[in-house]
Amino acid sequence: MKAAYYxxxxxxSIGESKVIPPGPGQARxxxxxxxxxxxxxxxxxxxxxxRLTPPxxxxxxxxxTIAEVGQGVTDxxxxxxxxxxxxxxxxxxxSCKRGHINICPKLNFIGITSAGAxxxxxxxxxxxLHKLPDDVNMVHAALIEPLAVATHDVRYGQVTxxxxxxxxxxxxxxxxxxxxxxxxxxxxxxSEVNASRVKLARELGFDVVNPSETDLVKYVFDQTxxxxxxVVFEVTGTQAGADMMxxxxxxxxxxxxxxxxxxxxxxxxxAILWREYTVIGARNYVKEDYDEAIRLVVEGNLPLEKLxxxxxxxxxxxxxxxxxVGGKADFMKVLIDSSAD
Ligand SMILES: [Zn+2]
Ligand SMILES: [Zn+2]
Numbered sequence: 128m129k130a131a132y133y134x135x136x137x138x139x140s141i142g143e144s145k146v147i148p149p150g151p152g153q154a155r156x157x158x159x160x161x162x163x164x165x166x167x168x169x170x171x172x173x174x175x176x177x178r179l180t181p182p183x184x185x186x187x188x189x190x191x192t193i194a195e196v197g198q199g200v201t202d203x204x205x206x207x208x209x210x211x212x213x214x215x216x217x218x219x220x221x222s223c224k225r226g227h228i229n230i231c232p233k234l235n236f237i238g239i240t241s242a243g244a245x246x247x248x249x250x251x252x253x254x255x256l257h258k259l260p261d262d263v264n265m266v267h268a269a270l271i272e273p274l275a276v277a278t279h280d281v282r283y284g285q286v287t288x289x290x291x292x293x294x295x296x297x298x299x300x301x302x303x304x305x306x307x308x309x310x311x312x313x314x315x316x317x318s319e320v321n322a323s324r325v326k327l328a329r330e331l332g333f334d335v336v337n338p339s340e341t342d343l344v345k346y347v348f349d350q351t352x353x354x355x356x357x358v359v360f361e362v363t364g365t366q367a368g369a370d371m372m373x374x375x376x377x378x379x380x381x382x383x384x385x386x387x388x389x390x391x392x393x394x395x396x397x398a399i400l401w402r403e404y405t406v407i408g409a410r411n412y413v414k415e416d417y418d419e420a421i422r423l424v425v426e427g428n429l430p431l432e433k434l435x436x437x438x439x440x441x442x443x444x445x446x447x448x449x450x451x452v453g454g455k456a457d458f459m460k461v462l463i464d465s466s467a468d
Contacts, residue, residue: 163448192209359380376404385409
């Protein structure tokens with residue numbers, strides 16, 4: 128089984144996946160698929176070198192099968208299908224004690240601060256594994272981690288049936304939020320400028336507005352009888368998105384900040400005051416968000432395969448990252464098939 132080692136300086140090398148016997152409280156899984164996340168692209172570009180120890184395997188959106196379990200692990204057995212929740216919180220800091228285990232300042236983000244999933248064999252803390260049904264669609268299940276980001280964001284946005292939601296930015300997370308909002312019975316408008324993402328969102332049946340061609344503010348207020356949106360999700364991470372997010376909500380509406388902004392942005396605080404908006408930051412996920420994402424995957428109503436642009440072996444990881452960074456391909460989500468070579 129192969130492994131892709133991040134060497135630094137935009138380079139992966141391909142080597143053997145080390146089969147590490149699980150210690151107490153650990154389990155070793157054979158990875159089926161691991162999704163390439165925006166975070167992995169940041170790793171590739173060197174933005175996270177301070178948190179890594181190259182040569183290191185990265186990747187955290189993994190689904191696979193249990194190969195062996197360590198001492199004390201009683202709820203999992205070889206052959207079980209599992210998905211990893213890659214955020215290991217300390218459990219003792221003030222954030223954790225208040226239940227914010229998703230944003231523990233000492234968070235071990237597995238796949239960044241420790242070895243990741245772009246390899247065939249992966250030994251991980253067993254308490255972070257969620258068991259899946261034997262007949263689960265493993266390609267769909269490979270999207271559980273980003274889907275759990277979406278279920279977390281939608282839960283924080285308190286979206287309920289009949290709500291009018293606007294998603295600013297239709298990358299993988301925005302698209303998954305749109306699907307989860309629709310599943311909740313909300314009306315969804317997706318705002319996106321990239322032509323291939325506009326096309327995909329339309330294929331998924333969404334009402335899509337390109338704000339560089341259409342007046343999005345007028346559109347949303349027209350669609351809501353002059354009221355505005357109940358919930359706006361900011362997933363662009365741009366100044367244009369930060370400008371737009373305060374123009375769309377109804378009086379007393381909610382804005383959920385999902386994108387990781389690289390720099391401080393200008394935000395219209397007067398609009399937030401004047402119309403009494405609630406602004407909510409939403410990062411990562413907790414166990415219940417995973418449970419909800421798993422429920423949605425098992426239920427099988429979401430067209431998740433449409434978000435998978437390609438499935439490639441570990442040996443093609445270098446070219447895959449180069450294509451993503453170079454913008455050569457219109458990728459939504461690429462899965463690495465960790466068992467393919
Ligand atoms: Zn991710
Ligand atoms: Zn903590």
